[in-house]
Amino acid sequence: MSDSGWYVVQCRANQNYRAQENLENQGFTCFQPQLCLEKVRAGRRVRRQEPLFPGYLFIQLPEQGSGWHTIRSTRGVTKLVAFGDCPAAVPPALIDALKLQTQASANDDRPALRPGRPPAHRTRPLRGHGGGLTPLRRPGRHRAAQHAP
Incomplete structure (x- = not known):
């Protein structure tokens, strides 16, 4: 997809991973930044990877808009975030920065x-x-x- 841009998909409650899996099965490129968190579960500290933006993920789509209608009917997806009728584009520099940051934090075993x-x-x-x-x-x-x- 050389002539494509990044957009934001709103997911149903607690269905980020389901939405990402179903969108990728349809051939879309998705990105969901993860954050390493330290939580207390059953009295023990546990490190977990959780979405940086719960309820949202980024998707790469062609500029022309083909395939946008299939996103709404995907399991786990609520809608494509838009301003009016036009989906809200995310600057590619922001996606690149998020990818760099999440790769750096994945190599760092300490909490953010x-x-x-x-x-x-x-x-x-x-x-x-x-x-x-x-x-x-x-x-x-x-x-x-x-x-x-």
Whole structure:
């Protein structure tokens, strides 16, 4: 697909993986950024890969719009995110940056947010804003906070 762009698909509740599998079975290229999270399950800490954007995934489609109608009827899919009648395109640079970031975090076995390590905001909307994890009274529990400059 040389003449294609990236778009956002809204998935049904807890059906991101089903939607991605069904769309890929139809020949579409999908991308679902993952985040390594540390959660407590049955009193034990467990690392899991979870979607960075729960309920959404990215799909690569031809610019002309052929095949867009089949997306709505795919199991696990709610709709193609659009502004009016025109699907909302995602800049390819954003997809490339997300792919780079998810590959880097996949190689890093540590969780994305850790106490004492502020998030690195390098893009304009959040650049200069601080934040981080604040320890709570219970051991192992933290609160995420975002601070204005």
